[in-house]
Amino acid sequence: MLVTVENGRAIRVAGDPDHPVTKGFLCAKVNRYVERTYHDDRLTTPMRRIGPKGSGKFQAITWDAALDEIANRLGDIARSSDGPEAILPYSYAGTMGLVQGSSMDHRFFHLLGASKLDRTICAMAGTVGMRMTVGANVGADSEGVPDSDFVLLWGTNTLTANPHLWPFILQARARGAPIICIDPIRTRTAMQCDEWLPIRPGTDAALALGMMHVLFALGLEDRDYLERHTIGHESMRERAAEWTPARTAAVTGLSEEVITSLATRFGQAKAAFIRVNYGLQRHAGGGMAVRTIACLPAVTGHWRRAGGGVQLSTSANFQFNRAVLERADLGPRTRTINMIRLGDALTLPDAGVGGPPVKAMIVYNSNPAAVAPDRNAVLRGMAREDLFTVVLEHFQTDTADWADIVLPATTQLEHWDIHFAYGHHYVTLNRPAIAPVGEARPNSEIFRLLAARMGMTDPAMRDDDLTLIRQALASQSPKLEGVTFDALLEHGWTRLNVPTPFLPYAAGDFPTPSGKCEFFSERMEALGFDPLPTYIPPYESPERDPALVARYPLTLISSPAHTFLNSTFVNITSLRRQAHEPEVLLHPADAERRGISAGMMVTVRNDRGAFVAKARVEAGIREGVAWAPSIWWGKLADDGANANQTTSQRITDLGNGPVFYDNQVEVELR
Ligand SMILES: Nc1nc2c(c(=O)[nH]1)N[C@H]1C(S)=C(S)[C@@H](COP(=O)(O)OP(=O)(O)OC[C@H]3O[C@@H](n4cnc5c(=O)[nH]c(N)nc54)[C@H](O)[C@@H]3O)O[C@H]1N2
Ligand SMILES: Nc1nc2c(c(=O)[nH]1)N[C@H]1C(S)=C(S)[C@@H](COP(=O)(O)OP(=O)(O)OC[C@H]3O[C@@H](n4cnc5c(=O)[nH]c(N)nc54)[C@H](O)[C@@H]3O)O[C@H]1N2
Ligand SMILES: [Mo]
Numbered sequence: 001m002l003v004t005v006e007n008g009r010a011i012r013v014a015g016d017p018d019h020p021v022t023k024g025f026l027c028a029k030v031n032r033y034v035e036r037t038y039h040d041d042r043l044t045t046p047m048r049r050i051g052p053k054g055s056g057k058f059q060a061i062t063w064d065a066a067l068d069e070i071a072n073r074l075g076d077i078a079r080s081s082d083g084p085e086a087i088l089p090y091s092y093a094g095t096m097g098l099v100q101g102s103s104m105d106h107r108f109f110h111l112l113g114a115s116k117l118d119r120t121i122c123a124m125a126g127t128v129g130m131r132m133t134v135g136a137n138v139g140a141d142s143e144g145v146p147d148s149d150f151v152l153l154w155g156t157n158t159l160t161a162n163p164h165l166w167p168f169i170l171q172a173r174a175r176g177a178p179i180i181c182i183d184p185i186r187t188r189t190a191m192q193c194d195e196w197l198p199i200r201p202g203t204d205a206a207l208a209l210g211m212m213h214v215l216f217a218l219g220l221e222d223r224d225y226l227e228r229h230t231i232g233h234e235s236m237r238e239r240a241a242e243w244t245p246a247r248t249a250a251v252t253g254l255s256e257e258v259i260t261s262l263a264t265r266f267g268q269a270k271a272a273f274i275r276v277n278y279g280l281q282r283h284a285g286g287g288m289a290v291r292t293i294a295c296l297p298a299v300t301g302h303w304r305r306a307g308g309g310v311q312l313s314t315s316a317n318f319q320f321n322r323a324v325l326e327r328a329d330l331g332p333r334t335r336t337i338n339m340i341r342l343g344d345a346l347t348l349p350d351a352g353v354g355g356p357p358v359k360a361m362i363v364y365n366s367n368p369a370a371v372a373p374d375r376n377a378v379l380r381g382m383a384r385e386d387l388f389t390v391v392l393e394h395f396q397t398d399t400a401d402w403a404d405i406v407l408p409a410t411t412q413l414e415h416w417d418i419h420f421a422y423g424h425h426y427v428t429l430n431r432p433a434i435a436p437v438g439e440a441r442p443n444s445e446i447f448r449l450l451a452a453r454m455g456m457t458d459p460a461m462r463d464d465d466l467t468l469i470r471q472a473l474a475s476q477s478p479k480l481e482g483v484t485f486d487a488l489l490e491h492g493w494t495r496l497n498v499p500t501p502f503l504p505y506a507a508g509d510f511p512t513p514s515g516k517c518e519f520f521s522e523r524m525e526a527l528g529f530d531p532l533p534t535y536i537p538p539y540e541s542p543e544r545d546p547a548l549v550a551r552y553p554l555t556l557i558s559s560p561a562h563t564f565l566n567s568t569f570v571n572i573t574s575l576r577r578q579a580h581e582p583e584v585l586l587h588p589a590d591a592e593r594r595g596i597s598a599g600m601m602v603t604v605r606n607d608r609g610a611f612v613a614k615a616r617v618e619a620g621i622r623e624g625v626a627w628a629p630s631i632w633w634g635k636l637a638d639d640g641a642n643a644n645q646t647t648s649q650r651i652t653d654l655g656n657g658p659v660f661y662d663n664q665v666e667v668e669l670r
Contacts, residue, residue: 001013001014001015001016001022001026001030001033001412002014002015002016003413003433003434005433005434008434008435009038009434010034010037010038010413010433010434011034012034013026013030013031013033013034013413014026016492016493018491019426019493020143020424020426020495021142021143021164021421021423021424021426022164023164023167025163025164027163027164028163028562028563028575028578029563029564029565029568029569029572029575030565032569032572032574032575033411033412033413035572035574036394036411036569036572037411037413037414037434037437038437039395039571039572041395041396041571042394042395042408042437042438042440043393043394043395043396043400043406043407043408043409043438043440044408044437044438044439044440045060045061045408045438045439046060046061046062046063046065046066046405046406046407046408046439047059047060047061047066047405047406048061048065048066048069048404048405049403049404049405053382053383053384053385053402054379054382054383054401054402055401056396056400056401056635058396058406063439063441063449066405066407067449067450067453068453069405070390070405070450070453071450071453071454073360073388074087074112074360074388074450074454075454077359077360077388078112078113080359081356082356082357082359083113083356084112084113084114084334085113085114085115085334085335085355085356086115086356086357086358086359086360087109087112087114087115087358087359087360087361087362088114088115088117088337088345088351088358088360088361088362089105089109089114089115089116089117089361089362089364090117090339090342090361090362090363090364090366090368091105091117091119091363091364091365091366092119092121092122092339092365092366092371093121093122093365093366093566094364094365094366094367094568095365095412095417095443096419096420097412097417097418097419097430098320098322098325098417098418098419098420098468098469098472099415099416099417099418099442099444099465099468099469099472100365100415100417100442100443100444101364101365101443102322102325102326103325103326103444103468103471103472104443104444104447104448104451104461104463104468105364105443105444105447106325106326106327106328107326107327107330107447107451107458107460107461108447108450108451108456108461109331109362110326110327110328110329110330110331111330111331111451111456111458111460111461112331112454112456113331113332113334114334115334115335115336115337115351115355115358116334116335116336116337117336117337117339118336118337118338118339118656119339120338120339120340120651120655120656120657120658121339121340121371121372121657121658122278122657123137123278123281123313123657124652124654124655124656124657125281125282125286125287125290125652125653125654125655125657126276126278126280126281126286126287126290126312126313126655126657127312127313127655128287128654128655129281129286129287129288129289129290129291129294129312129654129655130290130291130294130312130313131512132287132291132518132521132523132524132654133291133292133294133295133512133517133518133519133521133533134294134310134504134505134510134511134512134517134518135510135511135512135518136316136511137312137313137315137316138313138314138315138316138317138504138511139294139309139310139311139312139313139314139504140273140274140297140303140307140308140309140310140311140501140503140504141306141311141314141424141425141500141501141502141503141504142164142165142168142311142314142423142424143168143424143425143500143501143502144271144273144306144307144308144309144501144502144503145165145168145169145171145172145273145307146168146171146172146175146307147172147271147305147306147307147501148172148177148269148271148272148273148306148307148308149172149175149176149177149269149270149271149272149307150177150178150180150265150266150269150271150272150273151169151172151173151177151178151179151180151272151273151275152180152182152266152272152273152274152275153169153179153180153181153182153183153189153190153193153275154181154182154204154274154275154276154277154280154293155182155183155204155276155277155279155280155281156183156189156275156276156277156278156279156280157183157187157188157189157277157279157559157560158189158275158277159187159188159189159192159562160187160188160189160560160561160562161277161279161560162275162277162423164423164424165275165423172273172307178194178195178265179192179193179194179195180193180194180195180196180197180262181193181195181196181197182197182199182204182207183196183197183198183199183279184198184199184200184201184555184557184621184622184625185198185557185559185585185620185621185622185625185627186198186619186620186621188562190620191620197254197258197262198253198254198621198622199252199253199254199622200251200252200253200622200624201283201538201555201557201622201625201661201662202283202284202285202286202289202537202538202541202555202661202662203251203252203253203535203537204252204280204289204292204293205285205288205289205291205292205293205533205534205535205536206243206247206248206251206252206535207248207252207254207259208289208292208293208295208296208533209239209240209242209243209248209292209533209534209535210243210244210245210247210248210249210252210259210263211259211262211263211266211296212236212239212240212243212263212295212296212299213240213241213242213243213244213245213248213263214245214259214260214263214264214267215240215263215266215267215299215300216237216240216241216299217241218263218264218267220263220264220267220268220300221267221299221300221301222299222300222301222304224301225298225300225301225303225304226298226299226301228508229298229303229505229507229508229510229516229517230298230516230517230518230519231514231516231517231518231519231520232518232519232520232521232531232532233299233519235519235520235532236295236299236519236520236532236533239532239533239534245259245260251535253622266296266300267300269300269302270302270305270308271302271305271306271307271308272296272297272300272302272308273307273308273309273311274293274296274297274309274310274311275311276290276293276294276310276311276312277312278312279557279559279661280293281652281657282652282657282658282659282660282661282662283538283652283659283661283662284536284537284538284539284544284650284652284653284659284662285535285536285537285538285652285653286652286653286654286657286659287652287653287654287655287657288529288533288534288535288536288653288654289536290312291521291524291533291654292533292534292535293310294310294312295517295519295533296310297309297310297505298505298517298519303503303504303505303506304503304506305503305506306501306503307501309503309504309505311423313422313423314421314422314423314424314425314502315420315421315422317425317479317496317498317502318420318421318427318479318480318496319475319477319479319480320418320420320472320473320475320480321471321472321473321474321475322472324471324472324474325468325471325472327460330458330460335351335353335354335355336353337351337352337353337358338651338656339368339372340372340373340649340651340656340657340658341353341649341651342368342372342377342378342381343372343373343374343375343376343377343378343380343381343649344377344649345358345381346358346361346377346378346380346381346382346384346387347377347380347381347384358381358387359386359387359388360387360388360389360390361382361387361388361389361390362389362390362392363389363390363391363392363393363399363403364391364392364393364409364443364446365392365443366399367397367398367399367566367567367568367633368399369382369397369398369399369401369402369634370397370398370399370567370631370632370633370634370642370644371566371567371631371644372644373644373647373648373649373658373659373660374608374609374644374647374648374649375609375634375641375642375644375645375647376608376609376645377649378644379402382399382402383402388404389402389403389404389405390403390404390405390406390407391403391405391406391407392406392407392409392443392446393406393407393408393409394408394409394411394440395571397567397571397633398567398633398634398635401635407441407446408438408439408440408441409440409441409442409443409446410432410436410437410440410441410442410443411437411440412430413432413433413434414432414433414434414435414436414437414440414442415430415432415436415442415444415465416430416431416432416442416465416466416469417429417430417465417469418430418469418472418473418488425495425496425498425500425502426493426494426495426496427480427483427488427493427494427495427496428488428492428493429469429485429488429489429492429493431489431492442465444465444468445465447461448461448462466485469485470485473485478497479496479497479498480496480497481497482494482497483496483497505517519532519533520532527654529653529654536653538555538659538662539648539650539659539662540552540555540662540663540664541662548664549664551664551666552606552664552665552666553624553664553666554586554590554624554625554626554664554665554666554667555624555625555626555661555662555663555664555665556584556604556625556626556627556628556643556646556661556663556664556665557625557626557627557628557661557663558627558628558629558630558631558643558644558647558660558661558663559627559629559630559661560629560630560631561579561629561630562578562579562629563575563576563578563579564579564629564630564631564632566631567631567632567633570631570632570633570636571633571636576636579629580614581613581614581637581638582611582612582613582614582628582632582637582642582643583613583614583615583616583628583629584602584604584613584614584615584616584626584627584628584667585616585617585618585620585621585626585627585628585629586615586616586617586621586626586667587617587618587619587621587622587623587624587625588617588618588619589623590623590624590626590667591615591617594667594668594669595669596615596617596667596669597615597617598615598616598617599614599615600614600615600669600670601613601614601615601669601670602614602615602667602668602669602670603667603668603669603670604626604628604643604646604665604666604667605646605665605666605667605668606646606663606664606665606666608645608646608647608648609641609645609646610641610645610646611628611637611639611641611642611643611645611646612637612638612639612641612670613628615667626665626667628643630642630643630644631643631644644660646663646665647659647660647663648662648663650662
């Protein structure tokens with residue numbers, strides 16, 4: 001991102017035209033970063049709560065007063081009979097930079113002996129699914145996509161969530177590749193594709209198995225690749241044989257013809273590119289689904305060629321020296337709390353995992369009062385009078401409203417950082433373009449200051465941001481060879497030391513225990529799963545809970561609105577206007593059955609909670625599915641609620657991830 005600065009003020013942000021992936025354009029949200037940075041509501045001083053909890057009433061205080069109070073309160077808790085494990089850090093994707101998100105903060109909490117946070121809310125199910133099959137969350141390179149002859153966008157809203165992939169896909173299309181979208185919703189991405197396959201949510205593993213059935217039945221497999229680079233292909237063939245098109249159709253809700261045609265064309269292609277993304281894995285069997293889809297390119301040998309393979313992520317290629325950044329060795333072993341169980345962690349006496357109750361929570365880079373599942377439980381917890389809450393933020397979010405102390409943090413324009421990527425292979429240096437707005441401070445600086453206040457003398461707590469960046473780069477990984485601070489300073493970004501395009505498994509070399517693509521996985525078996533790919537139905541499905549489905553017949557998907565980045569940017573008026581107001585999209589048949597027409601106000605509810613939305617009625621969604629574009633700030637909705645009122649704290653099969661879209665609801669007139 002290039003920032004134009006005049007008289008110390010940023011006036012324009014733009015994509016870097018020289019960058020091979022971003023190619024001079026930014027997404028709809030980040031385009032508004034200047035507006036966001038100088039927003040009237042930007043937090044510019046530390047604040048202490050003066051009204052009742054949750055009232056959002058605060059008074060400006062000095063940094064000294066804020067740091068003293070936090071240090072005293074945390075010190076008291078650490079020395080009390082509850083001990084330091086009663087302190088919980090909570091952070092995620094506000095910035096994914098290593099300096100502002102996984103360095104000083106981690107060191108501070110490690111030294112303190114605080115509870116650890118298992119950061120599962122986004123990607124863990126799919127990450128572990130990839131690891132089980134191919135050994136790492138490393139897939140095909142976006143820069144190979146122009147060479148692909150068949151593009152499958154599987155459970156991903158590319159034009160919204162990952163627009164920089166799109167130009168590569170268009171190049172493949174120009175050379176004749178069809179683009180097919182598998183999604184219960186006809187998203188703006190699906191609208192631009194050649195075909196839209198409205199699958200029943202949570203059944204993707206069944207579709208992948210059905211595809212394998214057809215591939216083996218028609219002899220479209222690559223026998224040489226199977227023999228040399230996979231393990232368990234004979235049992236995989238037997239498993240696939242069970243998934244006839246008829247059975248696959250019954251589970252996925254797609255027709256036998258569609259399934260057969262999809263698999264046949266996939267198998268006839270030379271380099272099919274499958275983009276799976278994280279939406280697909282937010283169901284009970286999300287890990288297994290990703291693991292199963294990841295088997296497909298090994299069946300057909302597409303990994304051999306540029307443009308072939310599966311991409312969930314490229315992130316595991318970025319082997320920064322995280323151990324040195326985070327320094328887990330600084331503190332004792334402590335308990336771990338899963339971030340998606342925050343509702344339980346704050347409301348159960350042993351935090352739901354054993355040990356002391358949570359007595360203090362320090363939130364940064366996250367807005368859990370909007371984004372965490374089972375929002376009613378989260379808010380009950382945050383309302384506890386005996387919970388001391390500190391929030392480092394740019395804005396007075398839903399979460400900041402429940403804080404005791406709010407600290408103003410810097411934005412990307414104001415601090416140093418270094419970033420990995422998950423859709424390409426370039427390391428990015430984030431240089432500050434402007435001075436901090438108001439009294440804002442970088443997260444890293446805030447944790448350094450707090451450490452000093454609390455008498456932490458370890459020299460690790462004194463490293464400055466540039467030192468942290470150099471430490472991140474001091475890695476033994478050959479992929480980071482040549483990625484130096486000086487190179488980053490010069491260009492702003494540097495490609496990892498991998499070929500372009502990078503073909504990770506062209507010659508096998510899978511980083512699994514067997515060194516092969518594992519159709520059969522001993523690790524899965526050891527975890528108590530079927531060692532072969534299989535279909536695990538959603539929790540809230542006719543297969544597993546028919547009584548619940550009878551009461552709550554609609555599956556609610558609350559994936560991101562085009563103009564929001566999770567809950568970031570919701571307070572930017574121009575972007576919120578484009579999202580209108582909280583909405584729910586229904587299929588005309590589902591709407592008619594309920595006497596709902598477009599524009600009516602409806603309540604979306606289940607046993608966990610409810611929120612109000614305006615009905616949109618369109619055929620661009622599978623019958624039985626509802627879509628609530630998200631993630632709204634509760635405080636900006638008339639009823640103070642959002643879609644996470646209805647989502648559950650249940651976890652996925654692998655990786656302990658969330659099941660946001662495994663969520664049955666009913667919709668009725670308000
Ligand atoms: N504009 C914008 N961009 C973003 C984000 C944002 O909030 N806004 N968030 C960023 C982050 S943190 C992430 S993790 C990614 C998320 O981006 P994606 O990984 O693309 O995930 P989602 O948008 O959650 O879901 C993608 C699609 O999956 C579909 N889907 C849901 N369930 C199923 C299913 O069972 N099967 C199939 N086949 N499809 C299903 C949904 O309808 C949705 O259209 O985007 C990143 N980019
Ligand atoms: N229902 C539903 N819930 C979801 C999802 C969904 O699709 N549906 N998606 C899930 C996913 S994939 C994810 S990744 C999570 C994301 O959830 P979060 O990680 O909470 O991400 P955001 O909602 O973007 O909130 C990030 C906050 O960090 C702040 N921030 C940004 N940069 C900085 C910084 O440098 N310092 C500090 N101190 N603060 C900063 C921003 O102002 C913002 O308020 O939400 C999850 N929740
Ligand atoms: Mo995410």
